[in-house]
Structures are given as C-alpha cells and as structure tokens.
Amino acid sequence: MASYFDEHGCEPTGETGPELNTLLRWARILINDVRQYAESEGLELPPDIRKAPPASKECIANLKETRVSTDREEKCPVCLLPYRVGDVTKTLPCVHEYHQTCILPWLDKTNSCPMCRHELPTDDEDYEEYRKHKARAKQRQFETESLHDAMYS
Ligand SMILES: [Zn+2]
Ligand SMILES: [Zn+2]
Incomplete structure (x- = not known):
C-alpha cells in the first residue's frame, strides 16, 4: 500500500528535513514488506x-x-494549499489543522495525526487493549525510574 503522501506526490512539511523524509519513506516500505510477508x-x-x-x-x-x-x-x-474562504477544516486534538477533504480519508485509514503521530481513539477493541497495555508498561517504567532516582540521588 502506498502512503497517502506518496499517492498524492507530496510530503508533509514540518521540522523534518529531506533526509528524514527519505528515511521515513524507506521505513514505511520496509514495514509494508514485513506485513505482506507475514x-x-x-x-x-x-x-x-x-x-x-x-x-x-x-x-x-x-x-x-x-x-x-x-x-x-x-x-x-x-495538500500544501492555503486555506481559502469557504474551505472547511478539521482540527485534531493535537491542534493540527487540515482541510476536511484532506484529513477525513486519512483518518479513515489510520488513527494518527500525519504531522505528529498523535493517536486518536479507535473502534478496534484489540488495538485499544494493546494501547492500554502499552500505557501501563510505560507508567511502570516511569515509576521504576523515579524510584531508582529517589534511591540513588
Ligand atoms: Zn488540504
Ligand atoms: Zn498533530
């Protein structure tokens, strides 16, 4: 599957330089290969x-x-076009704003903001369960590190 940006022949703008965009593109290609293989x-x-x-x-x-x-x-x-009178935009919880016509097809495929990867809730129970699990693991790691700092500083 080609990414949204590849299909539309453009790259997201932002803090990422051309090298990083190239790396990201390769990462996506590799991950798609792994998925297909699996x-x-x-x-x-x-x-x-x-x-x-x-x-x-x-x-x-x-x-x-x-x-x-x-x-x-x-x-x-x-789409890299400026917002014009009459355009309808949608703002994600991470405050990134897009044309409605640009972001809705994207969110129909994946749950994260194309700019910052902020994740939106999904209707997929398995995935939500996995996210909770990941958040708990992170919290545990944080607590362990705080405890470690408290003991050794
Ligand atoms: Zn747009
Ligand atoms: Zn965002």
Whole structure:
C-alpha cells in the first residue's frame, strides 16, 4: 500500500528535513514488506507493526470544524494549499489543522495525526487493549525510574 503522501506526490512539511523524509519513506516500505510477508506466511504480527486501525467514527464526528471566513496564509500540511474562504477544516486534538477533504480519508485509514503521530481513539477493541497495555508498561517504567532516582540521588 502506498502512503497517502506518496499517492498524492507530496510530503508533509514540518521540522523534518529531506533526509528524514527519505528515511521515513524507506521505513514505511520496509514495514509494508514485513506485513505482506507475514500475511502470506500466516504469521501473527505484534500490534506495533500491525496496521493501525482507522480513527473511531465518534471521534471523527466530534473533531472541531471550522469554516474559513477570510483567506489565510497557512497551508494545509496534506495538500500544501492555503486555506481559502469557504474551505472547511478539521482540527485534531493535537491542534493540527487540515482541510476536511484532506484529513477525513486519512483518518479513515489510520488513527494518527500525519504531522505528529498523535493517536486518536479507535473502534478496534484489540488495538485499544494493546494501547492500554502499552500505557501501563510505560507508567511502570516511569515509576521504576523515579524510584531508582529517589534511591540513588
Ligand atoms: Zn488540504
Ligand atoms: Zn498533530
């Protein structure tokens, strides 16, 4: 599967330089290869590598919607066109804003912000369970490190 940005022949703008974009593209290609291989071999992939599910319908429905009333200088990170009067934008919880027509197809495929990877809730129970598990593991690691710091500093 080609990524959204590849399909549209553009790259997200942001703090990432050209080298990083190239690396990210290779990483995506490799991960897609691994997925295809695993599928053809019937292997179970860890959820990290498994394709992230789409954002939940409820979450998408509740995104902040703005109708642009005056032309703006800022550009939509997906299509790289500035926001014009009459455009409808959606703002994600991470406050990144996109044209509605640009971000909705993306969120229909995956649950993270194309700019910062902030994850939105999904309707996929398995994935949500895995995320909770990951958050708990992180919390435990944090507690262990704090305890370690408290004991040795
Ligand atoms: Zn756009
Ligand atoms: Zn974001």
